[in-house]
Amino acid sequence: MAKWLIVSDVVQLLHVPEATIYRWIRQGDIPCVVRRGKHYFNQSTLVTWAESKHIHLEKHSLRESKKKQKASATQSPLVEAFEAGNVFHAVPSGSLETLFSQIPSCMNLPRQLKETLAEQLMQRELLSSTAIGNGIAVPHPKTPLGQQLKKSMVGTFFLEKPLDFKAPDGLPVFVVFVLLSADSFHHLHLLSQLARFLNNIEVNDFLKHSPTLENLVDLFQKNLAETA
Amino acid sequence: MMTAALGIGLVCGILAVSLNWSVHTLRLFIAGLDLGWRSIFFPALGAGIAVFFVRYLMHDNEGHGVSSVIKAIAMGSGSLRRRMIYSRFFGSFLTVGSGGSTGLEGPIVSIGGAMGSALGRWLDMNERHKKLLVGYGAAGAVAGIFNAPLTGLIFSLEIIIGEWTYLTILPTIIAAVSATEVSRWIMGNKIAFFQEIAGFSITSLIACFALGALTGVISILFVRSLHIWEKFFAKISLHLWVRAAIGGLSVGVLGYYMPEVLSEGYSATQSFLTDSIRPELGFILLFVLLKFLACGITLGSGGVGGVFAPSLVIGSGVGLAFGMILHLLPLDGVAEDAAFALAGMAGMVAGVMHGPLTGIFLVMEATRGYSMILPLMLTASSAMVVSSFFDIGSVYTQDLIKQGSLIKRGTDRYLLHHLNIRDILDKDFITIPESLLLRDFIDEFKRARRNYFPVLDAEEQCVGVVFLDDIRPHLFDTSLYDLVTMGSVMRNLPIINLNEPINVALDKFETSKAWSLPVVEGKIFLGMLSKSTLFDHYRRELQIQAI
Numbered sequence: 001m002a003k004w005l006i007v008s009d010v011v012q013l014l015h016v017p018e019a020t021i022y023r024w025i026r027q028g029d030i031p032c033v034v035r036r037g038k039h040y041f042n043q044s045t046l047v048t049w050a051e052s053k054h055i056h057l058e059k060h061s062l063r064e065s066k067k068k069q070k071a072s073a074t075q076s077p078l079v080e081a082f083e084a085g086n087v088f089h090a091v092p093s094g095s096l097e098t099l100f101s102q103i104p105s106c107m108n109l110p111r112q113l114k115e116t117l118a119e120q121l122m123q124r125e126l127l128s129s130t131a132i133g134n135g136i137a138v139p140h141p142k143t144p145l146g147q148q149l150k151k152s153m154v155g156t157f158f159l160e161k162p163l164d165f166k167a168p169d170g171l172p173v174f175v176v177f178v179l180l181s182a183d184s185f186h187h188l189h190l191l192s193q194l195a196r197f198l199n200n201i202e203v204n205d206f207l208k209h210s211p212t213l214e215n216l217v218d219l220f221q222k223n224l225a226e227t228a
Numbered sequence: 229m230m231t232a233a234l235g236i237g238l239v240c241g242i243l244a245v246s247l248n249w250s251v252h253t254l255r256l257f258i259a260g261l262d263l264g265w266r267s268i269f270f271p272a273l274g275a276g277i278a279v280f281f282v283r284y285l286m287h288d289n290e291g292h293g294v295s296s297v298i299k300a301i302a303m304g305s306g307s308l309r310r311r312m313i314y315s316r317f318f319g320s321f322l323t324v325g326s327g328g329s330t331g332l333e334g335p336i337v338s339i340g341g342a343m344g345s346a347l348g349r350w351l352d353m354n355e356r357h358k359k360l361l362v363g364y365g366a367a368g369a370v371a372g373i374f375n376a377p378l379t380g381l382i383f384s385l386e387i388i389i390g391e392w393t394y395l396t397i398l399p400t401i402i403a404a405v406s407a408t409e410v411s412r413w414i415m416g417n418k419i420a421f422f423q424e425i426a427g428f429s430i431t432s433l434i435a436c437f438a439l440g441a442l443t444g445v446i447s448i449l450f451v452r453s454l455h456i457w458e459k460f461f462a463k464i465s466l467h468l469w470v471r472a473a474i475g476g477l478s479v480g481v482l483g484y485y486m487p488e489v490l491s492e493g494y495s496a497t498q499s500f501l502t503d504s505i506r507p508e509l510g511f512i513l514l515f516v517l518l519k520f521l522a523c524g525i526t527l528g529s530g531g532v533g534g535v536f537a538p539s540l541v542i543g544s545g546v547g548l549a550f551g552m553i554l555h556l557l558p559l560d561g562v563a564e565d566a567a568f569a570l571a572g573m574a575g576m577v578a579g580v581m582h583g584p585l586t587g588i589f590l591v592m593e594a595t596r597g598y599s600m601i602l603p604l605m606l607t608a609s610s611a612m613v614v615s616s617f618f619d620i621g622s623v624y625t626q627d628l629i630k631q632g633s634l635i636k637r638g639t640d641r642y643l644l645h646h647l648n649i650r651d652i653l654d655k656d657f658i659t660i661p662e663s664l665l666l667r668d669f670i671d672e673f674k675r676a677r678r679n680y681f682p683v684l685d686a687e688e689q690c691v692g693v694v695f696l697d698d699i700r701p702h703l704f705d706t707s708l709y710d711l712v713t714m715g716s717v718m719r720n721l722p723i724i725n726l727n728e729p730i731n732v733a734l735d736k737f738e739t740s741k742a743w744s745l746p747v748v749e750g751k752i753f754l755g756m757l758s759k760s761t762l763f764d765h766y767r768r769e770l771q772i773q774a775i
Contacts (some may be wrong), residue, residue, distance in 0.1 A: 056738045127663045128710055142662070143691075143715050168710070184717045188702050195707040 003043035010041055013057050014050075076224060077152065077186065078193045079217055084108075085155035085178065087213040093159040096125060100139070103178055107155045113148050117141065121178070131167030132195060134204050140179040144187055152181045152190055158210050175207055197223055229357065233364045233399035236347060237406030240340040240368030244407065245414045247317060247332055247339075248373060254325030255491055267327075268480030271490070274326020275531045276473035278319040282532055283468050286315035292527070293334030293534050294581075295624045297341040297366055297388055301359050302628070303645075308362060312342040319532030327490040329479050329522035333373055334534015337388075340369030360396060363389040367400045368407035375411050376593035380404035383586045387624065428603050429561030436606040439550050439568060440575050443543055443607065444614025447579025450520060450542065451623045454535070457528025468530055475529020479522045488515060489522045493541035497573075500548045501566045509552050516545040535623055539576040540590075547572020567603065570595060574604045575611035582615065582622035584608035644730045644766060652765050653747055653755035659684050662691060662715030669714055670703070682746055682756060683718045690746045690753040692718030723748055724757055733757065 010030075011018050024030040025039060031049050032041045050057050088106050093099045097118075104117040120141035124130065131137040155178040162172035177194060181187035197203060197220060206219055258270055282288045288311060300308045320335035344365030348358030366388045371380025381397075381404045389396055428436075461471045483490040496515060499507070523538040551568030570591050577587030588604045591597075621629045658672055659682045672681070679696040692715070699717055702708055722736040726749040736745060737759055744756045 054735075056735070124713065124716075127713055128665055130711060132707065132711065138711060140716070142713065143718075144720075181716075184719060185698060188699060188708075188712065188717050191711060192702050192705055192708055195705070195711065199707055 005041040005043055005046065007039055007041075010046070013046075014055065076193075076221070078154065078190055078197070079220060081152045081154040081179075081190060082156065082213065082217055082220065084151055084153035085180070087156040087158075087211075087216060089158045089210055090160045091157045093161055093163045096122065096163070096165075099157075099159070099163060099176070100125075103139075103155065103157060103176075106157070107153070107178070107180075109180075110148060113145065117180075125165075129166045129168070131165035131173055132198060133167055133169040133171065134199075135162065135167075135171050135174045136198050136204070136207070137165045137167070137173045137176045138179055138191065138194060138198075139176055140181070140187070140191070144181055144184045149180055149182050152179075152186045154179050154190065154194065156213075156216065229360065229395070229399050230402055232347060232351065232361060233403040234406050236340070236344050236361060236364045237368040237371070237403035238410050239343055240336075240365055240403070241372035241407030241410030242414070243313075243317070243339055243343070244336050244369055244372030245411050247321060247336060249415075250321055251325045251332060251491070254321070255327075258326065265484065268477065268484045270476075271323075271327035271329075271480040271483065271526075272473040272476035274322045274324075275328050275476035275479075275526070275529065276469045278322035278328075278532050279472035279530045280469035281322070282315045282319040283530075286311050288312055288315040288319075292624075293336075293338035294366075294387065294536075295627060297338055297362060298624055299628055300341060300345070300362055301389060304355065306345070308338070308342040308345040310342060310346045313339050313346070316342070316532065323476075323526070323531040323533050324491050326476070327480060327483055328476060328526045328531045328533060329483070329489055329491065329493065329519065329538065330526045330531055330533025331492050331535065331537020331540075332533065333370060333536035335532060336369040336373050337366045337534070340365030340367075341388075360389070360399070363396065364399055364403035368403040371404035372407035372411045374590060374594060375408060375415070376590060377401070377404040377408040379586060379590040379593050380407065382589045383583065386585050387581060387583050387622075428563050428567070428599075431559055431561045432563040432567070433603060433606060435550075435554055435562070435568070436571055436603045437610050439547060439571055440578075440607040440610025441614050442550065443546055443572055443575030444579045444611040444617075446542070446546055447539070447576055447611065447615050448618045450524075450535075450539070450576075450580060451619065451626070453520065453524045454527055454623065457524040461529045472530040475525045475531060478525050478529075482518050482522050482525075486515060486518050489518045492537045493519060494537065497541050497544040497569070500544050500569050506552070506565065509549060512545050512549045512552070516542055516549065519545065535580055536577070539580045540573045543573040543576030544569040545572070546576070563603075567600065570597075570600055571603045571607040575607040578608035579611040579615035580623050582612060582625070584612045644734070644762075644769075647730060647762070647765055647769065649724070649726055649730070649733065649747060649757060650754070652757065652761050654678075654744070654758050654761065655755045657682060657756060659690075659753070660694065660714050662686070662713065662718075664714040665710055666699075666702075666712040666714070667709035670709075673703075680744055680756065681714070682753065683714055684753065685715075687751075688753065689751055690723060690748060691715070692720050693742075693744070693746060693756075694718045721745055725749070726754065 007018060007021055010021055021030065025032055031045050032039050047057065085107060091099065091102050091106070100118040100121045103121065104114040109117065121139045124142040125139060127142070130139045157176045157178065159174050159176065162174045165173040167173060177198070179187070179190060179194065181190055200223060203219060203223065211219070258267065288309070293316065296307065316335040316339050320332055324330060324332055341362040344361035344363070345358055348361040353361070363384050367380040367384035369380070370383045371377045381400050384400050385392055385396060461475065464471050464474070479490070488496040519538065519542055523535070527533060527535070548565050548569040550572065551565030554562045554568070555565065574587035574591045577590065578584035587608045588601070591604055592601060619626065657678045657680065658676050660669060660672055662683055662685050681694045682690050683692045683694055685691045694714055694717055698719065721742050722740050722745065724733045724736060724745050724747045726747060743760065744758045747754045747757045
């Protein structure tokens with residue numbers, strides 16, 4: 001079945017203003033048909049036309065434009081990240097190496113990533129401590145993971161024993177939040193939200209009780225509502 | 229420029245005549261040897277030596293004649309080296325003289341173009357003038373070989389230069405006329421094909437449309453078969469000259485059974501047009517088919533020659549057969565077969581080379597017949613329409629388009645092609661190391677003048693760019709100051725290599741949607757290329773090159 005697009009679809013695809021599309025139609029520069037006064041574009045004809053003009057189309061928009069609109073974020077990205085990363089208790093933490101090698105095996109990651117994550121976390125840790133004080137640390141890989149990860153995730157690990165992270169306030173760390181971001185844009189956003197959340201005194205106390213994932217998510221949403 | 233054109237015309241005329249004469253002498257010589265079945269080896273011998281000479285001795289890798297001239301006009305006359313004059317001359321002499329089923333026009337055009345380029349260099353001319361000389365050379369070449377000045381002019385303007393201004397028309401005429409004069413002076417005022425054609429009726433004119441469509445289709449098949457043969461021979465992993473020899477051997481075998489297929493084939497066309505006793509329809513069709521094959525094999529296996537003559541010859545055969553079939557039908561007022569043969573010639577030239585005017589004028593001048601103009605126009609234009617419908621670009625331009633080398637003057641790509649990336653780089657920025665903390669970045673940012681910061685790794689290679697827009701919301705979030713390393717907030721952008729053609733760089737801009745991209749030479753980071761600076765320079769070139 002031929003797929004037919006309308007002007008607004010083409011605006012999305014080509015990233016040009018609507019007025020330009022209409023001008024191209026008048027000039028005969030873009031293939032389209034008119035039915036009952038409205039303009040329609042055959043998808044495959046349009047793709048061929050764009051290729052012949054060396055115009056780059058947003059290919060994925062052709063298929064997923066409807067789906068994307070439905071999957072609008074009703075949930076905060078941090079909550080989704082928490083849920084994707086899960087919460088783990090009594091994680092062995094004799095040393096940084098031990099901890100960092102435990103983390104990939106617990107989390108739900110692609111195999112390639114599991115092999116390299118420990119190393120990446122360590123590299124970042126050596127640059128500068130990821131501890132933010134009050135016994136909390138936010139280890140993350142040095143560079144954004146890019147293609148290796150589809151969705152960002154935050155893994156919550158409550159340590160078996162407190163571990164020295166060379167924190168600015170000198171306190172040993174009892175919980176780490178491992179932040180794995182799909183790209184640098186999300187990284188900064190998540191990191192900033194996470195840091196703000198964790199710096200809250202109430203949250204800090206709450207964490208000392210080793211909450212479950214549900215508790216954590218609830219607390220975060222309450223916190224979000226309060227600070228909004 | 230006028231005197232230069234005159235000179236080029238004279239020289240090209242002489243060269244065209246001498247090539248023609250030497251090839252015919254060689255053909256006569258071989259025919260005179262009367263070796264019977266052993267003569268199948270001659271094309272192989274000729275093609276093998278020719279390719280060996282051209283590729284290995286003269287290192288001439290520029291490809292088929294007319295295409296390389298068109299490319300030189302687009303990209304720079306420097307690609308037509310002086311040695312091309314000798315390599316093409318002897319290469320085509322050997323290939324066609326020994327029987328290779330191809331024409332001399334392509335090589336002559338490239339010789340003419342190379343001469344023009346050499347003359348331009350000798351006279352220390354600028355690039356624009358050198359390119360014009362190449363065009364004059366091409367005009368002289370075609371005019372000299374066909375004894376047809378108008379055709380030379382039209383060919384050069386339609387197919388080679390593509391530009392019609394006072395600078396191009398007048399000197400080209402001078403070149404064409406002088407070449408023709410020289411040619412006539414040496415060889416006498418011979419006409420290639422002579423034919424007196426009676427008038428055309430409406431029926432015949434309508435038939436010309438059909439013939440045009442037919443030749444259009446056949447020209448598409450012809451051009452595609454050339455590509456197929458090229459690919460076929462490319463798969464044979466032997467030396468280039470061995471491949472040519474193998475091709476030559478096949479042609480030799482074909483030629484043994486039908487000698488008219490060998491060499492240029494004009495003798496067959498001549499007989500189609502003038503013999504009072506018509507050959508059989510079957511013979512003509514077989515001839516067309518074998519010539520089609522022979523030419524494809526000769527050129528596909530690497531033989532030095534052109535498609536101009538084969539187009540004419542195949543066209544004449546197709547036209548003649550068409551005419552003969554028409555006569556068998558119960559129709560009134562069908563013109564003579566020879567007329568259709570001529571129309572077929574124009575149609576094939578239009579279809580193969582996308583040069584309808586060249587085809588029309590060639591037939592008109594060659595036959596000294598103005599009466600044919602209407603049928604020629606109809607056939608040529610419908611052939612061209614059909615041919616353009618199926619294939620973009622002529623046999624000459626298709627390869628160039630695929631390579632991305634077909635850049636017309638005055639077009640976007642022509643303007644950008646000449647911009648040197650190195651000259652328009654932004655170097656006024658601060659680079660930051662991957663491991664820089666946000667806290668320390670704040671200091672850098674205070675003294676920066678740009679909104680982007682290329683990020684270098686430990687080996688000083690560019691791994692990404694930090695854009696201020698991305699981090700601005702978080703710049704004053706002190707809780708992040710020790711948590712964020714700049715490497716974690718950079719964008720992974722495609723990197724432009726200095727040696728890349730500019731259209732590749734433009735594609736990278738388009739896919740990444742960035743306004744600035746890092747430029748490296750090898751592994752060394754040179755600077756950032758900004759789209760807006762590129763646009764400024766583009767606009768400047770546009771202003772300068774506007775008429």
